[in-house]
Amino acid sequence: MTHEDIAFADVATLQRLLTRRALSSLELTELYLERLERYGPAYNALVNAMPERARAEAKRADRERAAGRVRGPLHGIPYGVKDLLAATGAPTTWGAEPYREQRFDYDATVVKRLGAAGAVLLGKLAMVELAGGFGYNDADASFTGPGRTPWNRDFWSGGSSSGSGAATAAGLVAFAIGSETSGSILFPAASCGVTGLRPTYGRVSRHGAMALSWTLDKLGPLARSARDAETVLRAIAGSDPNDSTAVDRPFAGIRRRPKVGVLAKATEKTMPAVKANFEASLRVLAEFCDVVPGVALPELPFDAAVGTIVNAEGAAAFRELIESGRSRELRSVDDRTGGYVSYATLAVDYIDAQRRRTQMVEACRLAFGAYDAIASPTLPTVALPIGIPFDKAYPKYPGAAGLISAGNATGLPALCYPNGFGDNGLPTGMSLLGGAFGEAKLSAIAKAFQARTDFHTRRPPVGA
């Protein structure tokens, strides 16, 4: 295998190399550190590398392996985290200038759990400032600059887990952790052509993660495959005394032919390539699933509910920043004023949004409960161009397709994986929405899809 082959290998392959002693964790860590340094700036993907910590963790993993102790499938595997997770050894900037020097003297629960699984933290990956909570309208919304997708650097890597998507796609890390309040794992996964898994709300502890919206925030993996994403999720899941929303729930798979519903009108307002790739993907799914078309999304104000909740909770989460007047230090012009807009959210609107969510949870359970997954295109378009406001980029395809708001409002899991390519050589993505704590079912379907296709193994022109 070449260094390039190793850099783009999935976790299972890397673990086999480590097991055979074809490679040490330290060598693998050095390879990724070198790639992060060399290529990270090209995609604005990296905030801070953590070479000292990474080497120490890699050496520990190698020592343990030599002594016959292997903690699991992530033992010795290097990864990166979105820079909203606390970790000792580097600042935790939340992507925002006012927090550029912020440090925490503890590790987030997710970082601790990955450490306990033997994984090696390489560094902190770029993100949209404050995870996009203040209403940014173009890609240049982080002090690290606009995230660039490795498939075409003129286009955005998506947000808000921009660096997590780009670094995984470019083979700068073996996998990454991102967060999603509403779309921030799925969007970069689709824009960068990687597999992103947004867990059920409560599956993964948020302790040590920047809060944007306490009732919406989730943490999850971006990885090279559905198999890798599930491996990582299993390592980070579970209850945590530091996060009362985190619970222990089993990962229930599927022991029969899966039943996949297709979101009604899912391709009505999508780019032709998105539509064609989605329809081709449904044909692949039909090889091993019962595919049922025309599953309607309940008619409830998902977008308005999520928007109102993010505004209200985000204003509370960043009240000190807003009241200090330091919003003006944010990169995005829209973010500099957006906090004040959120600050003016009416309490009754926030409560009504939470009241509608009660109805949404029940309505989606009734509408989707008969299916193992609901399929839709992740986005109506390929990645957005850099330098053009989002609302001007693709005027023929406004708004978000599919299930992002509905899935986040109801706390349900979703998995996005690459399913082809479209305009400007950019990848397209397909999403599966699952039932509560149904991540293993989504993963099973996506693994079967990826066993029949090779989109997840394609490599972008890194360094070109």
Place this chain on the structure above:
Amino acid sequence: MPQRKTFLTALSAAGLAMTFSRRGDARTREPSGAPSSAAVPPAGPTPRAGAAAAGPVSALAAATAAAMRRFDPHLSDADLAAIARGIDDDAKAAAALNPPGRRLRNGDEPVTVLTVRSK
């Protein structure tokens, strides 16, 4: 872009003390109904509702926006105009939460409820 005079006029018309309590007035003037695609939340890649929309802002939104200068005296008139537009647009989007004919009822509880523990 509205000028400072616009905001001073709005302030005198609405009164700062009333800006938050009366924001519902602005909302009732807006058409309600299903949320538009532009109402996709800001945590995603799509901008605030109608962020690029032009047109006059409500007096209450303008007054509320002007009140934000207490946090940052350097907010420009253009900043205040953007804030006011955002407030109006968010109010319009939020109207979809409780539209006529499909109002929430008294007993409709929020998903977030207090959990009492004995120990």
